[in-house]
Amino acid sequence: MTEQPATPATRDPKSALAVLAVPAFDDNYLWLIHDGHQAAVVDPGDAAPVLAALAANRLTLGAILLTHHHADHVGGVLELAGAYPGLPVYGPARESIAGVTHRLAEGDEVELPQWQLIFKVIDVPGHTSGHIAYHAASASMLFCGDTLFAGGCGRIFEGTPAQMSQSLARLASLPPATAVYCAHEYTLSNLRFAAVVEPGNAALHERIAFETAKRQRQQPTVPSTVGLERSTNPFLRCGQAEIIESLQKAGRLQNMDEVAVFAALREWKNVYK
DSSP states (O other), rough: OOOOEHHHHHHOOTTSSSEEEEEEEEEEEEEEEESEEEEEEOOSSOOOHHHHHHHHTOOOOEEOOOOOHHHHHHHHHHHHHHHHHTTOEETTTTTTTTOOOOEEEEEEEEEGGGEEEEEEEEEESSSSOOOOOEEEEEEEEEEEETEEEEEEEOOSSSOOOHHHHHHHHHHTTOOOOEEESSSBEEEEEEEHHHHHTTTTOOHHHHHHHHHHHHHHOOOOOOOEEEEHHHHHHHGOOOHHHHHHHHHHHHTTOOSSSSSHHHHHHHHHHHHHH
């Protein structure tokens, strides 16, 4: 991904809240939720771009939210906590992450009173064993780390296909207008694969054209929405006859149950170029 300055991804028209996409590494997005004065950062894998974005936008850091333990999501935590003594750091209870002050699990809430914002914690194991997501119903925001991607889903490193399939189903059940803030710019690759397994999906082809134009302008393709993912993301559409037929034609499907279809689809994506 071409390195670019942090740019506003979305702004809630009913409030002063905005979400800033901060590019990092090759294809990560670190997310800054802010009101023009104070910010919370989601999955700061690197402190340097976060500190630069805070300075450029004259923001003070008020909280860190972590979805899982991988280094590109937590690598900047200790430096940021050192720069802001007493900073609350929220993270998954079932994973060991240095610097976490508040350990969270299913049903817990993170209240950010300065913005009247409450995140409900959702357990979404699969990518890692203790992965969590943060959903703010009042602001229609979902920060899902590496579980649900725009047009795809994360690899299964520590969990099982059954866990990942269930985690994705839970996220897909959120309201369609919910903005999906994933952590990587994988969208075009994901959508190319989606077009292979569901070539008759007209909404998918429309999305490919739209997202391609965004990347040509060096704009992020995220956030997406839950509704858009339901209509174009093959990992949320495993029951579609065309997807099942594509797996069968490719010789990748022996068992027709839902988890087996999901597992076969994920294994195909693992080797797709």
